[in-house]
Amino acid sequence: xxxxxxxxxxxxxxxxxxxxxxxxxxxxxxxxxxxxxxxxxxxxxxxxxxxxxxxxxxxxxxxxxxxxxxxxxxxxxxxxxxxxxxxxxxxxxxxxxxxxxxxxxxxxxxxxxxxxxxxxxxxxxxxxxxxxxxxxxxxxxxxxxxxxxxxxxxxxxxxxxxxxxxxxxxxxxxxxxxxxxxxxxxxxxxxxxxxxxxxxxxxxxxxxxxxxxxx
Amino acid sequence: xxxxxxxxxxxxxxxxxxxxxxxxxxxxxxxxxxxxxxxxxxxxxxxxxxxxxxxxxxxxxxxxxxxxxxxxxxxxxxxxxxxxxxxxxxxxxxxxxxxxxxxxxxxxxxxxxxxxxxxxxxxxxxxxxxxxxxxxxxxxxxxxxxxxxxxxxxxxxxxxxxxxxxxxxxxxxxxxxxxxxxxxxxxxxxxxxxxxxxxxxxxxxxxxxxxxxxxxxxxxxxxxxxxxxxxxxxxxxxxxxxxxxxxx
Numbered sequence: 001x002x003x004x005x006x007x008x009x010x011x012x013x014x015x016x017x018x019x020x021x022x023x024x025x026x027x028x029x030x031x032x033x034x035x036x037x038x039x040x041x042x043x044x045x046x047x048x049x050x051x052x053x054x055x056x057x058x059x060x061x062x063x064x065x066x067x068x069x070x071x072x073x074x075x076x077x078x079x080x081x082x083x084x085x086x087x088x089x090x091x092x093x094x095x096x097x098x099x100x101x102x103x104x105x106x107x108x109x110x111x112x113x114x115x116x117x118x119x120x121x122x123x124x125x126x127x128x129x130x131x132x133x134x135x136x137x138x139x140x141x142x143x144x145x146x147x148x149x150x151x152x153x154x155x156x157x158x159x160x161x162x163x164x165x166x167x168x169x170x171x172x173x174x175x176x177x178x179x180x181x182x183x184x185x186x187x188x189x190x191x192x193x194x195x196x197x198x199x200x201x202x203x204x205x206x207x208x209x210x211x212x213x214x215x
Numbered sequence: 216x217x218x219x220x221x222x223x224x225x226x227x228x229x230x231x232x233x234x235x236x237x238x239x240x241x242x243x244x245x246x247x248x249x250x251x252x253x254x255x256x257x258x259x260x261x262x263x264x265x266x267x268x269x270x271x272x273x274x275x276x277x278x279x280x281x282x283x284x285x286x287x288x289x290x291x292x293x294x295x296x297x298x299x300x301x302x303x304x305x306x307x308x309x310x311x312x313x314x315x316x317x318x319x320x321x322x323x324x325x326x327x328x329x330x331x332x333x334x335x336x337x338x339x340x341x342x343x344x345x346x347x348x349x350x351x352x353x354x355x356x357x358x359x360x361x362x363x364x365x366x367x368x369x370x371x372x373x374x375x376x377x378x379x380x381x382x383x384x385x386x387x388x389x390x391x392x393x394x395x396x397x398x399x400x401x402x403x404x405x406x407x408x409x410x411x412x413x414x415x416x417x418x419x420x421x422x423x424x425x426x427x428x429x430x431x432x433x434x435x436x437x438x439x440x441x442x443x444x445x446x447x448x449x450x451x452x453x454x455x456x457x458x459x460x461x462x463x
Contacts, residue, residue: 047386047388047401077263081263081293081297084296084297084298085297085313088233088296088297088298088313088314088315089233089313089314089352089408090314090408090409091298091313091314091315092229092230092231092232092233092314092315092316092461093229093354093409094315096315099315103295103296107295128408131408132408132409132410135408135409135410136409136410136411172410195410196410196411
C-alpha cells in the first residue's frame with residue numbers, strides 16, 4: 001500500500017507543537033442527512049476525540065501556554081516548558097548528553113533573572129525550526145543561544161576568527177551571516193533561505209569548522 | 216533449569232515511544248484539599264506545577280446555547296526536563312513519561328513511588344478503571360520515493376491501487392475485548408518532525424474497568440501482564456524493517 005507524505009502538507013502544520021492533537025489532520029466528511037451518515041460522522045468524531053484528548057501532555061486547561069498578560073517569570077516558565085516538550089517529541093533521535101546540554105542552555109537562556117520585562121519571549125515556531133535544523137544537519141558542536149528582538153532563536157558558533165550566526169525563523173526558514181577567513185583574507189556572507197538548501201549554500205565556507213558534522 | 220514462560224522484551228536504543236501513560240480513574244471524587252496536599256508532597260520531586268482542568272462542553276443546536284461543565288480538576292506536575300509528568304486530580308491519578316522512554320522498570324518504579332505518596336495523603340480510593348497507553352511514532356526516511364507502509368507496519372488501511380491513487384493520509388481504529396480488557400489500537404499518518412521523513416503513529420491503549428485490581432500487589436501484577444500484552448501487540452504490528460529503524 002503506497003502512502004505519500006507530501007512536503008506541502010507537513011509544512012503547513014507543526015509536528016512539534018505540544019498543544020496540537022495527535023491526529024488533528026484527519027478530515028471529518030462533508031455533511032449529509034441520512035442516519036448512516038450521522039452515525040459515521042459521530043463515530044469518526046468520537047474516535048478522533050478519544051485519540052486526541054486522553055494524552056496527558058496534550059491536554060491543558062484550554063488556555064494557550066504563553067500569554068502576554070501573565071507575569072514575566074510565568075511566561076518564561078511556559079516558554080521553557082513548551083520547548084522542552086517539543087524537544088522530547090524527537091528525543092529518540094538525539095544523543096542524551098546533547099539533549100541535556102541543550103536543556104541546560106535553555107534554562108540559562110530563559111532564566112527570569114537575566115530577562116527584561118520588555119524582551120520578547122522565545123517563539124516556539126522558531127525553536128521548531130532549530131530542532132528540524134539539528135535533525136537535518138546533525139551538528140555535534142553546541143551553539144551559543146540567544147533570542148532576537150522578534151523572539152526568534154539565535155544560534156552562533158565561533159571557530160577562532162570565523163563566526164557563523166543563524167536566526168531560526170518559523171516555517172523552516174533561516175537567516176544567517178558569517179565571517180570566514182580564507183588565506184588570511186576576510187570574507188563575509190549572508191542570506192535568508194529554507195532549511196533544506198542551507199548546507200548546500202554554506203558548503204563553500206566549509207561549515208564543518210563550526211558545526212563538526214556527525215551522526 | 217525452569218524455563219521462564221513470560222515473553223522476552225526487546226530493547227530498542229531508539230524506542231519510538233513518544234509517550235507512555237498509566238492512568239487510574241477513581242470510583243468517587245477525591246476532595247480538592249486532598250489533591251492539594253498530594254500535590255505539595257509530590258512537588259519535591261516534580262517542581263513544575265500547573266492547574267489541570269478538563270471541560271465537557273454541551274451544545275444545544277435548538278437553543279443555540281452552550282454549557283461548560285468542569286469534569287476534572289487538579290494539578291499537572293512535571294520534572295525540570297518536562298519528560299516525567301504526574302496528574303493528581305479529583306477523578307484520576309496518572310503518571311506519564313514522554314520521550315526519551317527510559318524503560319518499563321523506571322516507569323513502574325516511578326508509578327509505585329508516586330502512588331505511594333498519593334495514598335499516604337488520600338488513603339484508599341476505589342479504582343474504577345486502569346488504563347495503560349503507549350503512543351509510538353515511527354519516523355520513516357522518504358529517500359525520494361513514496362513509502363510502502365506494509366514494509367514497516369502490519370496494521371493499516373488497505374485500498375485497491377489502482378484505481379485509488381497513493382493514500383495521502385489515513386487513520387484506523389480497532390477495538391478488541393479480551394478477558395475483561397478493552398484494547399484500542401489507533402494507527403495513522405501524522406506530520407513528521409523530521410525533514411525528509413514520513414511518520415506513522417501506532418497507539419496502543421489497554422484498559423480494564425471490571426474486576427479492577429485494588430491492592431498494590433494486584434495492581435503491579437496486573438500491570439506486568441499488560442506490559443507483556445502491549446509489547447506483544449506492538450511487535451505484532453511492526454516489521455523487521457521498522458525494528459531496524461529503532462536499533463540504529
